Amino acid sequence: MEIINRRARILSLSRKIRRENKTIGFVPTMGALHQGHISLVKQARQSSDVVIVSIFVNPTQFNDKEDFQKYPRDLTSDVAILSEYQVDYVFAPDEKEIYGEKFSTYVYVEGLSDILEGASRPGHFRGVATIVTILFNLIRPDFAFFGQKDAQQVAVVKRLTKDLGFDTEIIVMPTVREPSGLAMSSRNSRLNDEQRQRAAVIYQALKQAEKAFEKGERNAHTLEKIVREKIQSEPLAAIDYVAIVDSESFQQISEIEDREALILVAVNFAGVRLIDNIVLNSRQ
Numbered sequence: 001m002e003i004i005n006r007r008a009r010i011l012s013l014s015r016k017i018r019r020e021n022k023t024i025g026f027v028p029t030m031g032a033l034h035q036g037h038i039s040l041v042k043q044a045r046q047s048s049d050v051v052i053v054s055i056f057v058n059p060t061q062f063n064d065k066e067d068f069q070k071y072p073r074d075l076t077s078d079v080a081i082l083s084e085y086q087v088d089y090v091f092a093p094d095e096k097e098i099y100g101e102k103f104s105t106y107v108y109v110e111g112l113s114d115i116l117e118g119a120s121r122p123g124h125f126r127g128v129a130t131i132v133t134i135l136f137n138l139i140r141p142d143f144a145f146f147g148q149k150d151a152q153q154v155a156v157v158k159r160l161t162k163d164l165g166f167d168t169e170i171i172v173m174p175t176v177r178e179p180s181g182l183a184m185s186s187r188n189s190r191l192n193d194e195q196r197q198r199a200a201v202i203y204q205a206l207k208q209a210e211k212a213f214e215k216g217e218r219n220a221h222t223l224e225k226i227v228r229e230k231i232q233s234e235p236l237a238a239i240d241y242v243a244i245v246d247s248e249s250f251q252q253i254s255e256i257e258d259r260e261a262l263i264l265v266a267v268n269f270a271g272v273r274l275i276d277n278i279v280l281n282s283r284q
């Protein structure tokens with residue numbers, strides 16, 4: 001496994017891989033790796049000849065400086081983990097390598113970027129879309145792997161991939177959870193054991209709504225209320241939003257009927273921002 005820091009090196013490498021007619025599977029991450037990331041890496045390993053994982057805590061997607069500074073970073077341990085999963089290359093550039101002096105070009109996906117997660121984190125999806133575009137241009141992956149946990153990010157990435165004409169298939173993997181049901185996240189490390197246990201209320205709330213849906217409830221307002229009330233029963237949780245949206249447009253819907261929909265939740269839990277979602281009428 002080779003660790004690469006330079007844009008020029010990853011660019012020439014990906015050109016060489018393509019010349020050899022090998023497929024590239026790419027997993028973008030911000031490090032602090034956990035089983036959620038690993039599920040993407042394993043899938044990439046299965047579906048592609050060459051696996052590239054990027055580790056880059058992308059400053060432009062953080063609207064909160066403190067959140068950026070506090071974000072867990074441990075490249076040595078991440079690299080050790082990736083070497084166990086037969087990753088071929090780790091691209092771990094520093095900030096200046098990506099955002100050089102006078103950097104001023106950003107990618108903005110209209111419509112999807114300023115609602116829900118984007119409304120709570122202004123500029124976040126512009127940062128995501130920009131870094132994904134830069135990385136896709138450098139690596140030109142055949143397949144890129146993203147987690148369902150960040151559902152709105154998936155919608156943004158799929159949109160920009162189509163709009164900008166990248167020849168990359170976006171593959172979405174299910175959310176990996178702790179035994180309690182809490183979605184794995186690098187941010188969970190900021191919770192103590194008891195808080196982590198109690199944060200499972202988010203998934204329990206989503207599962208309650210899913211049960212009601214399975215029993216025939218199709219009214220979004222009713223389902224949303226089930227989620228809200230369950231989460232509100234936990235004093236450590238402060239809801240940012242609960243929303244039921246069409247999975248592609250992310251527009252809120254009132255009756256679910258038979259389209260694919262998502263119940264999205266963002267909660268400030270003991271000072272840590274946690275997001276989660278479940279898919280209704282999954283077409284996958």
Ligand code: AMP
Nearest residue numbers: 029030031036146147149150175176184
């Ligand atoms: P991050 O390092 O948080 O930027 O995440 C990198 C990738 O891993 C993104 O595509 C995330 O959606 C995905 N990911 C993060 N947590 C999970 C999880 N619990 N299950 C599945 N994928 C995840």
